[in-house]
Amino acid sequence: MDDNDLGDIGFDPYEFANVIGDGDQPLYPGSSKYTMLSSLVKLYNLKAKHGMSDVCFTKLLILQEDLLPKGNTLPFFIYEAKKTLSALGMSYEKIHACPNDCILYRKNYEDSTNCPTCGVSRWKEGKDSILKEGVLAKVVWYFPPIPRCKRMFQSHKTAKSLTWHAARKSVDGQMSHPADSLSWKLVDDKWPEFGKESRNLRLALSSDGFNPHSSLSSRYSCWPVILVTYNLPP
Numbered sequence: 549m550d551d552n553d554l555g556d557i558g559f560d561p562y563e564f565a566n567v568i569g570d571g572d573q574p575l576y577p578g579s580s581k582y583t584m585l586s587s588l589v590k591l592y593n594l595k596a597k598h599g600m601s602d603v604c605f606t607k608l609l610i611l612q613e614d615l616l617p618k619g620n621t622l623p624f625f626i627y628e629a630k631k632t633l634s635a636l637g638m639s640y641e642k643i644h645a646c647p648n649d650c651i652l653y654r655k656n657y658e659d660s661t662n663c664p665t666c667g668v669s670r671w672k673e674g675k676d677s678i679l680k681e682g683v684l685a686k687v688v689w690y691f692p693p694i695p696r697c698k699r700m701f702q703s704h705k706t707a708k709s710l711t712w713h714a715a716r717k718s719v720d721g722q723m724s725h726p727a728d729s730l731s732w733k734l735v736d737d738k739w740p741e742f743g744k745e746s747r748n749l750r751l752a753l754s755s756d757g758f759n760p761h762s763s764l765s766s767r768y769s770c771w772p773v774i775l776v777t778y779n780l781p782p
């Protein structure tokens with residue numbers, strides 16, 4: 549299990565409002581600089597950036613609690629800290645994958661231990677060529693988009709920006725936003741029901757480092773796949 553794993557905690561979009569409410573409390577009575585949420589996000593960023601273990605982070609939270617004035621609102625346990633961040637829609641799932649990228653170990657393959665296509669084991673091989681059961685050979689980090697989309701509509705400012713494309717006046721003959729493009733209009737024509745609701749999200753999929761059949765001399769095995777929202781203003 550990874551040190552910075554938020555994946556084991558479920559996401560409840562309705563918790564978001566509560567967390568925002570709780571998170572707005574000052575870090576300690578009389579503090580105007582930091583709220584509970586802003587300090588927690590800053591601390592968690594440090595943990596992720598420097599690969600701090602859960603044990604170390606818990607000890608840091610305990611020390612902070614002691615250093616801060618009485619009545620402070622910083623979560624005392626890492627579980628609470630993770631739960632708070634997870635409610636913001638920042639959780640992710642780890643999906644086991646075949647080391648040769650044939651399949652993902654989900655649905656029909658959830659309990660399989662070998663790839664049905666290439667036969668390679670789900671588990672990692674140690675230096676002694678012995679399989680280490682439980683140690684994964686390859687993992688896909690999946691950041692579910694739906695909680696993130698919901699989160700966008702839970703902020704007045706972002707929600708307004710998401711429909712900006714429908715209210716703007718385009719300058720004839722100039723393309724300053726994907727909404728001016730032929731592809732955008734094609735979507736409106738082909739799926740009018742989708743097109744007439746300006747809150748519907750138009751997403752672009754992009755990837756970097758993608759190396760089909762290992763034809764490029766890249767040593768990286770990490771392929772970020774990113775969804776971009778075109779609704780937003782430039």
Ligand SMILES: [Zn+2]
Nearest residue numbers: 646650663666
């Ligand atoms: Zn395979």
